[in-house]
Amino acid sequence: MGENDEALYAIADTCRQAAAGNLEARVPYLGESKAETEVRSAVNDLLDRTDAFVREAGAASAAGAAGHFYRRFLAGGMGGAYRRAAEEISRSGDAMSHNAEQIASAAESRIAFADQLESAVLALSEKIAAAAGEMGRSANGLAGFARSAVGDAERGLETVTELRRSSGQIRHAVDLINRVAMQTQLLSLNASIEAARAGAAGRGFSVVANEVKTLANETGESSGEIIDQVDAVQLASEDAVRVLKAVTDRIREMSGLIDGIAAAVDGDTVHETTGLSELAEVLRVEVQRFLTAARA
Amino acid sequence: MKTTQVRPTGQERKFSDGELIVTKTDTRGILTYANDVFLRISALDEEEAIGQPHNLIRHPDMPRAVFKLLWDTLKERREIFAYVVNLAADGAHYWVFAHVTPSFDDSGRVVGYHSNRRVPSRSAIAAADELYGVLRAAERRHDRAQEAVAAGYATLQRVLEERGRTYDELVWDLSTNGRTR
Numbered sequence: 001m002g003e004n005d006e007a008l009y010a011i012a013d014t015c016r017q018a019a020a021g022n023l024e025a026r027v028p029y030l031g032e033s034k035a036e037t038e039v040r041s042a043v044n045d046l047l048d049r050t051d052a053f054v055r056e057a058g059a060a061s062a063a064g065a066a067g068h069f070y071r072r073f074l075a076g077g078m079g080g081a082y083r084r085a086a087e088e089i090s091r092s093g094d095a096m097s098h099n100a101e102q103i104a105s106a107a108e109s110r111i112a113f114a115d116q117l118e119s120a121v122l123a124l125s126e127k128i129a130a131a132a133g134e135m136g137r138s139a140n141g142l143a144g145f146a147r148s149a150v151g152d153a154e155r156g157l158e159t160v161t162e163l164r165r166s167s168g169q170i171r172h173a174v175d176l177i178n179r180v181a182m183q184t185q186l187l188s189l190n191a192s193i194e195a196a197r198a199g200a201a202g203r204g205f206s207v208v209a210n211e212v213k214t215l216a217n218e219t220g221e222s223s224g225e226i227i228d229q230v231d232a233v234q235l236a237s238e239d240a241v242r243v244l245k246a247v248t249d250r251i252r253e254m255s256g257l258i259d260g261i262a263a264a265v266d267g268d269t270v271h272e273t274t275g276l277s278e279l280a281e282v283l284r285v286e287v288q289r290f291l292t293a294a295r296a
Numbered sequence: 297m298k299t300t301q302v303r304p305t306g307q308e309r310k311f312s313d314g315e316l317i318v319t320k321t322d323t324r325g326i327l328t329y330a331n332d333v334f335l336r337i338s339a340l341d342e343e344e345a346i347g348q349p350h351n352l353i354r355h356p357d358m359p360r361a362v363f364k365l366l367w368d369t370l371k372e373r374r375e376i377f378a379y380v381v382n383l384a385a386d387g388a389h390y391w392v393f394a395h396v397t398p399s400f401d402d403s404g405r406v407v408g409y410h411s412n413r414r415v416p417s418r419s420a421i422a423a424a425d426e427l428y429g430v431l432r433a434a435e436r437r438h439d440r441a442q443e444a445v446a447a448g449y450a451t452l453q454r455v456l457e458e459r460g461r462t463y464d465e466l467v468w469d470l471s472t473n474g475r476t477r
Contacts, residue, residue, distance in 0.1 A: 024320070024399055024407065026329050029342070041332050048318040048331050052412045055397050059375050070468040074395060076414035077316035 007036055011043060023051040053082050060089055069097035114291045121287040128280035132265050136277070139262040146255040153248040157241060164237040171230045174223045181219040188213035304355065305387035310415070311337050317392060317413035320399070323406060325350045334413075339386040350411075355383040359431035360441065361448030365463065366396060370409055373398050377467045379416055379424035391421045393471065420470040427455065 007030040017025035027043045030036040056073055063071035073093065075086040188209045195206035267275030274282070311317065311333060320329035330338075330345045338345070338353050345352065351363075362378055369376040375397040381389050392413035398406045416424075434451040435444040456463060 026320075044331060048316060048412075051410070052316055052318070055375075055395075055410070055412070059397065068464070070465050070472075072468065072472065074393075074412075074414060076313060076393070077412070079314060 007031060007039075011039065014043065014047070018047055018050070023047060023054060049077065049082060052077060053086070056086065057089060060093060064093045064096050067100060069093060069100065111295060114294050117287065118291050121284060125280040125284040128283075129277050132275070132277035132280065136262060136265040139258050139265060142258045143255060143262065146251050146258060149251045150248055150255070153244050153251065157244045157248070160237045160240045160244065164234055164241070167230045167233045167237070171227060171234075174226045174230065178220060178223040178227075181216045181223060184216035185213060185220070188216060302383055302385055302387055304357075304383055304389055307388045309337055309384060309388040309390040311390065313415050315415070317411075319350065319411050320408055321350050321411075322408045325409070327352070328408060337384065337390050338382065339384040339388070344385070353382040353384070355381045355389055357381055357389075357428060357432065359428050359435055359448045359452075360445045361431050361435065361452050362428070364445050364449055365452070370396060370398055373406060377464070377471075379420060379467070379470065380413075381425075381428075391416050391424075393420065417471070423470050427452075430455065 010030060011027055014025045014027045026047060027040045030040050060071060060073040063069075073086050073090045075083050075090070078086050191209035191212065192206055195202035195209055198205065263271075263273065263275075265276045267273055267278055315333045316331070317334045317337060318329070318331040319327055319334050321327050327345050327348050327350055330340075330342065334340075335342060335345060340352075358381060362380070366376050366378055375395065378394050378396070379391065380394045381391050383389055393416040394411055394413045396409060396411045399408045399410050401407045431448045431451050435448040438444040438447050452463070456466060459466065461469065
């Protein structure tokens with residue numbers, strides 16, 4: 001056995017190097033005998049296959065980690081435990097590839113969802129902004145209209161109040177006329193009595209006294225009619241004042257409601273509330289920010 | 297040592313699915329190791345192979361552009377796969393699915409190259425043969441080696457572009473369509 005020592009040591013050296021992880025090591029030429037050739041071939045075949053497996057395992061895993069799933073584990077030339085491990089690595093590669101596909105498709109649908117949401121929110125916020133603008137303009141128009149209506153009603157109230165006051169003055173004047181007419185009636189009666197007492201000389205005067213009485217009677221009747229008319233006017237103007245006051249109050253209430261709408265639409269600096277148009281813009285910006293994050 | 301040019305006989309040699317052809321070279325491409333399968337299939341003795349450049353078994357049908365790609369990739373310290381037809385010393389040829397990788401020492405330095413070769417599927421051989429015919433035709437229009445390589449390489453890039461695949465993807469398309477999985 002002694003003459004083979006050199007060859008055996010050479011084999012041992014190669015095996016130790018391989019065991020230490022140097023898969024470059026191979027058994028050198030040992031001699032030309034059949035046994036020497038056979039041993040060298042067998043050990044080197046073992047090392048070649050181990051080397052191939054290690055290279056494949058490293059490279060296939062690295063390719064999988066890099067997302068190059070087309071690079072498979074080459075099981076060719078591998079038998080038994082080598083082949084089973086190779087198939088195991090291939091399966092994990094398939095699983096990684098499948099997961100990567102799922103992640104990719106999830107990302108795709110997330111992007112698609114983001115696109116949909118974005119266009120929906122954009123359209124919505126544009127519509128809200130447009131509607132809010134329209135509402136704001138209408139509310140401002142209505143508020144202006146209400147102000148001028150209150151002004152008109154107040155002027156009407158003044159006019160009617162003025163009318164009431166002048167009709168009171170008219171009544172006063174007519175009362176005076178009425179009293180003068182009654183006084184005149186008494187005077188004409190006394191004049192008629194004095195004319196009768198004067199006899200024939202007073203006949204002409206009696207005619208005048210009668211005429212005066214008739215005039216006074218007519219004046220009294222007319223005054224009564226005027227007073228009735230003035231009373232009717234006063235009643236009517238009182239009604240008008242009540243109605244105008246009620247209308248003015250209603251318009252003032254309406255004006256308050258309209259201010260509320262305008263504040264909801266345009267915002268309110270006093271209570272620091274945000275208007276509808278501004279809210280629509282905030283919504284758009286917030287959704288945009290969310291989508292930027294979702295797409296990343 | 298063989299110095300005479302081997303003439304291809306057109307006879308195809310095969311090896312079995314369970315076999316691996318293994319060679320190692322130094323960083324210059326000089327053979328430092330060849331396994332039994334390599335020697336048997338290439339009809340070489342160990343002393344005829346070791347110390348020779350790896351292109352000892354180069355077949356004239358192989359486009360130069362494929363070897364350029366192979367060496368360019370290895371220089372980038374990356375692995376490369378290629379379908380290769382080799383020429384045995386007796387004129388027979390054999391197709392392999394080659395996996396060539398740089399070998400590193402513990403400090404990460406490239407100390408040589410390693411090639412494992414497996415049996416390719418017939419469909420992959422047919423597809424590679426067809427592609428190489430196209431590249432060969434482009435290369436043969438040029439007398440100067442450098443221009444030939446450039447023409448073949450440009451043709452390869454155009455083919456890849458037309459198919460929308462990288463070289464690696466194309467190689468794996470061929471392998472997964474066939475037996476190797």
